[in-house]
Amino acid sequence: MTDERAVLIFAIVQTATIDPNLSMRELLEHYPGAQRALFRRYHIGGCASCGFSPDETLAGLCARNDNLDLHEVIDHILTSDAADRAMQIEPRHLADRLTNDNRINLLDIRTREEFESVKIPGAQLFTEESMQQILANWRREDLLVIYDHKEERSMDAAAYFQGHGFENVKSLRGGIDSWSAEVDPKLPRYHLE
Numbered sequence: 001m002t003d004e005r006a007v008l009i010f011a012i013v014q015t016a017t018i019d020p021n022l023s024m025r026e027l028l029e030h031y032p033g034a035q036r037a038l039f040r041r042y043h044i045g046g047c048a049s050c051g052f053s054p055d056e057t058l059a060g061l062c063a064r065n066d067n068l069d070l071h072e073v074i075d076h077i078l079t080s081d082a083a084d085r086a087m088q089i090e091p092r093h094l095a096d097r098l099t100n101d102n103r104i105n106l107l108d109i110r111t112r113e114e115f116e117s118v119k120i121p122g123a124q125l126f127t128e129e130s131m132q133q134i135l136a137n138w139r140r141e142d143l144l145v146i147y148d149h150k151e152e153r154s155m156d157a158a159a160y161f162q163g164h165g166f167e168n169v170k171s172l173r174g175g176i177d178s179w180s181a182e183v184d185p186k187l188p189r190y191h192l193e
Helices: 003-015 024-030 034-042 058-064 070-086 091-100 112-117 128-137 154-163 175-182
Strands: 104-108 143-147 169-172
Touching: 024 034, 024 058, 034 070, 034 154, 058 070, 091 104, 091 169, 091 175, 143 154, 143 175, 154 169, 169 175
Parallel strands: 104 143, 143 169
Antiparallel strands: none
């Protein structure tokens, strides 16, 4: 991340705030990584025993969980959101990098059927078998870009690989759907039901 981008992200976090009376549904619409952030620090929202209702407010959630400091929780969500945004790569930026850099690994975490139907050239399908090969053989300092259909799961996967020592991991913003819309309109777009 460039110094300018880090300063911008810091400025956004410092000026942003979250209404404590937002429902968790509304919060997750604005901050999709909030559930991951809450689970990582407070063990909230990751399983049935620590879950929350979509209609529960953030203030209610904090009160119900040992009266967590609401301002601390909000700051953590905002900081985590800024880190998530820093972990994203724009489709156009990736296209430019692919043209000029051969040390990029593309990892597709969709289903085999989706992968066989449409994929970004040069991508590898993530499977149980490939995971061992990736962890053992891929260079940790090379750019690793992970994508799915619409970026529903790729941020979690990117965080996983970061946790395993990969130094330059990105999630393709908007997944292959945004790639198709913004970079390669010949790739068919699709909807999952």
